[in-house]
Amino acid sequence: MTHQLKSRDIIALGFMTFALFVGAGNIIFPPMVGLQAGEHVWTAAIGFLITAVGLPVLTVVALAKVGGGQWCYSYPWRKSAAA
Template sequence: MTHQLRSRDIIALGFMTFALFVGAGNIIFPPMVGLQAGEHVWTAAFGFLITAVGLPVLTVVALAKVGGGVDSLSTPIGKVAGVLLATVCYLAVGPLFATPRTATVSFEVGIAPLTG
């Protein structure tokens, strides 16, 4: 039995994938990194491409290959290790790294120019 996606689901998945690759930090942060990198701009661009584009693409491909979510992806390592790995990944993506980065970008763009 094949699963057919509705148009609404396809549009929602498209917006989610767009948000995965094009966040506010991915629009504002790279020019600042390129400016600060100076003559090493291509090294910085390559590193940014690996982390901001390569890793999300790898994640989408891995999840599509196993045909499911984190449970399907972590089946080979066991249930406890899978839950632990998923917890660490979710914490790393959200509260530990993404939230401080978002706060930093917002501060640098919105408040720092006003306070000097």
């Protein structure tokens, strides 16, 4: 069974994904980190890219792979935790 998304749902998902990756923290925080890092600016940039870009992308891919939300993703752990 395939589920067809409505245009309204696609727009809402687009805004949600945009807000996930380009929130106010991702606009304000990187220059502050770069300033405070001093000569270690590239180490700070790599750490920021891993945590602010890499982890959200990994989350979106994982949720898309299981085909649902947090309940589909956490099902194996919920089953073993209840035992």
